[in-house]
Amino acid sequence: MATILVVDDEIDMLETIAYNLERAGHSVVRAGSGAQALERLAPTPDLIISDVMMPGMDGLAFCAEVRRRQATALTPFLFVTARGQAGDKYEGLRVGADDYVTKPFDLPDLLARVNGRLQHRARATDLERDLERAQERWRQTAEPRELEAARRDQARIAAEIHDAGYVDYQAPREDSAALRAKVGQLEQRFPALAELRATSLVGEAPTFLRQFEEMLIAAAGSDPTLVIGEPGTGKTAVAEAIWRLGPRAGGPYRTINCAELAAGDPTIAAGKLFGYGRNSGLPNLPREGQPGLLEQASGGVLFLDEVGELPRQAQTLLLLPLEGRPFQPAVGTGAPRTADVKFVCATNRDLAAEVEAGRFPRDLYERLAGNVIRMPSLRERPGDAAILAERLLREATPAGGGSLQLDPAAREVIAGLPWPGNVRQLRNCLRQAAQRARLNERDAVMRPDLGEELLRGSARMTPATIPAMPAASPAPAVEPAGGPASGPRPDVARLVQSGFSEREARELLTLRDTGYQVGDAETRLGYSSEARTLSRRLRGMTLKALSLTNADVDRAAALLLAGDAALHPIVLRRVQKVVDSLVEKLTGPDDALVDGLPADYRRHALAVIATLRQRR
Numbered sequence: 001m002a003t004i005l006v007v008d009d010e011i012d013m014l015e016t017i018a019y020n021l022e023r024a025g026h027s028v029v030r031a032g033s034g035a036q037a038l039e040r041l042a043p044t045p046d047l048i049i050s051d052v053m054m055p056g057m058d059g060l061a062f063c064a065e066v067r068r069r070q071a072t073a074l075t076p077f078l079f080v081t082a083r084g085q086a087g088d089k090y091e092g093l094r095v096g097a098d099d100y101v102t103k104p105f106d107l108p109d110l111l112a113r114v115n116g117r118l119q120h121r122a123r124a125t126d127l128e129r130d131l132e133r134a135q136e137r138w139r140q141t142a143e144p145r146e147l148e149a150a151r152r153d154q155a156r157i158a159a160e161i162h163d164a165g166y167v168d169y170q171a172p173r174e175d176s177a178a179l180r181a182k183v184g185q186l187e188q189r190f191p192a193l194a195e196l197r198a199t200s201l202v203g204e205a206p207t208f209l210r211q212f213e214e215m216l217i218a219a220a221g222s223d224p225t226l227v228i229g230e231p232g233t234g235k236t237a238v239a240e241a242i243w244r245l246g247p248r249a250g251g252p253y254r255t256i257n258c259a260e261l262a263a264g265d266p267t268i269a270a271g272k273l274f275g276y277g278r279n280s281g282l283p284n285l286p287r288e289g290q291p292g293l294l295e296q297a298s299g300g301v302l303f304l305d306e307v308g309e310l311p312r313q314a315q316t317l318l319l320l321p322l323e324g325r326p327f328q329p330a331v332g333t334g335a336p337r338t339a340d341v342k343f344v345c346a347t348n349r350d351l352a353a354e355v356e357a358g359r360f361p362r363d364l365y366e367r368l369a370g371n372v373i374r375m376p377s378l379r380e381r382p383g384d385a386a387i388l389a390e391r392l393l394r395e396a397t398p399a400g401g402g403s404l405q406l407d408p409a410a411r412e413v414i415a416g417l418p419w420p421g422n423v424r425q426l427r428n429c430l431r432q433a434a435q436r437a438r439l440n441e442r443d444a445v446m447r448p449d450l451g452e453e454l455l456r457g458s459a460r461m462t463p464a465t466i467p468a469m470p471a472a473s474p475a476p477a478v479e480p481a482g483g484p485a486s487g488p489r490p491d492v493a494r495l496v497q498s499g500f501s502e503r504e505a506r507e508l509l510t511l512r513d514t515g516y517q518v519g520d521a522e523t524r525l526g527y528s529s530e531a532r533t534l535s536r537r538l539r540g541m542t543l544k545a546l547s548l549t550n551a552d553v554d555r556a557a558a559l560l561l562a563g564d565a566a567l568h569p570i571v572l573r574r575v576q577k578v579v580d581s582l583v584e585k586l587t588g589p590d591d592a593l594v595d596g597l598p599a600d601y602r603r604h605a606l607a608v609i610a611t612l613r614q615r616r
Helices: 011-023 034-039 059-068 086-094 107-140 144-163 176-189 191-198 206-220 235-245 258-263 266-274 312-322 351-356 362-368 384-395 408-416 422-439 452-458 492-498 502-513 518-525 533-548 553-560 565-584 599-615
Strands: 003-007 027-031 047-050 077-081 099-102 225-228 253-257 301-305 342-347 371-374
Touching (some): 003 011, 027 034, 034 059, 047 107, 077 107, 099 107, 176 191, 176 206, 191 235, 206 235, 206 371, 225 235, 235 253, 235 301, 235 342, 258 266, 266 312, 312 362, 351 362, 351 599, 384 408, 384 422, 492 502, 502 518, 502 533, 518 533, 533 565, 533 599, 565 599
Parallel strands (some): 077 099, 225 342, 225 371, 253 301
16 A cells, blocks of 8 residues: 655644545555655655645645655645635646645545545556666667667657656546547537537547536636636637626627737726726827726626736726726726626736746736636647647638548648647648648648648657657758758757756757747747747746756756757857846846746746856
8 A cells, every 4th residue: 555645734634634544554644734744755655645724834835845856746746625716726736736625525535536646656657667668678779670669669658658647747537438428418508518619619638628617617607717828729719618608698798919908008008998088188089088898898708818918007907897896997087987797818828927926916816817727738639630620621611612621641740740839820731731732723631731841840759748769870861941951850858858848848949940049939839929938938948057057158058959069159159148147137136137037947047146156
């Protein structure tokens, strides 16, 4: 049986859980606080159960520390707490918890979850051991036939590890057939859902199907809903679904892009939301004023897209209507106004991290995160790319233009790509492919119709799998149209072994492929150029590389090169520029030095700052 660490500051609850676990045959280590639990992580427990609300170090901070430690990074972690709000659950899962049980709980259910987690981790350990053996076999063999067999084994095991959810602390996958049956029942109860499933929300992957129940829950209530996901994952479609599935379907639906608001005049931006009063003095406005989107959406839904970009002035003003309280027009004079609005907000940013970094108001985030829906990326939806391609191909066919089919070879390419731009990128690809097919008078989209750039990418490893070890001799470079190749693609595993995450490795490889042209790399990754996502993350990865190399500029640049020595001068200049900017400000406060950095990189920046100060 297993050794389980149980953490709770309430002695009665601690003993209740421990007693029932011991009755089930497990060995229990008890801790009355997060700090005490940290002292009892050695030897490493097989599973951890923790309360969230505890004095001193709470459960969230304890879980984050558990995940930071190499020995416990993959140890199954369950929260047991009286806090059952969706926003609280999101916070727990964000810091690395595997599951979340709300008090009062059913003891058989808790034991079933514990046993399921233990079996899940045991299977993951077996798979990881199999993968290590396959990689060792790959390194030792020289026979081409055995080499190919070893590669297939690695790919199969790596795919099984990912598909079973053993990566990034995901919960076990639910049975696909059971999920489809459940969604089918929901479609019968809610005809609007069946229509949405046939048009804008197409897919059969379990990670996608799970979101429909969340949408229905969010649609039924009046609390705000926060939709999180990468660009192109369908956040706008989810917002419209929440409107159409809820009691406000007969009311208005208004949408506004907060990034566009942020790019304009702050006063005009606030006026668009909160309205203009009398005598505003602004041109092209009636003297008696004009209602804003809040009043226009009264009785319905207001969708705030890219809410993380909302201007500061509007962030402050938004607190009142979020609570149903009267608000003043943003410009001019007039009586207080009210609006009965359900708010749906979307973002591709980690707002919780933005709150911690001081770039987004905590009180606003807490109000927005009443319901949280996370839309999975297309690479997290195995099999859905091909299903979507069929649907998008029908959309790309003009009325009366005849239907186009998808050739099996083209389908295979589409199914195997990571699609960093998600559904948006897939839609653009299919539109162009359909035009090529019609131009060549074909009734099917063939593999060449997908485009040279996409086909070159299809030969590369997708980020959804763990790649094989590098070959003993480099593979020949692919000659792109219009010029020589930049060399063989570097090994993702080597970057991960150097200390980078898989996401960072994917970003570095994309930067390498574009010659460190950040704008081009952002386009390939599907990042927002306005938010400067990749620029900020590249600065963070540079500081991480410096932290890993004790602030050695040359070694840090070598880590960031992603295998292309030709880029050394460019990368070296970038690293040196980051170091020079820190040296110029070393006498300032730490907060000023790390301002603007993603939260994940602050500790690396502080380590580099400390090293540079010691050398002065």
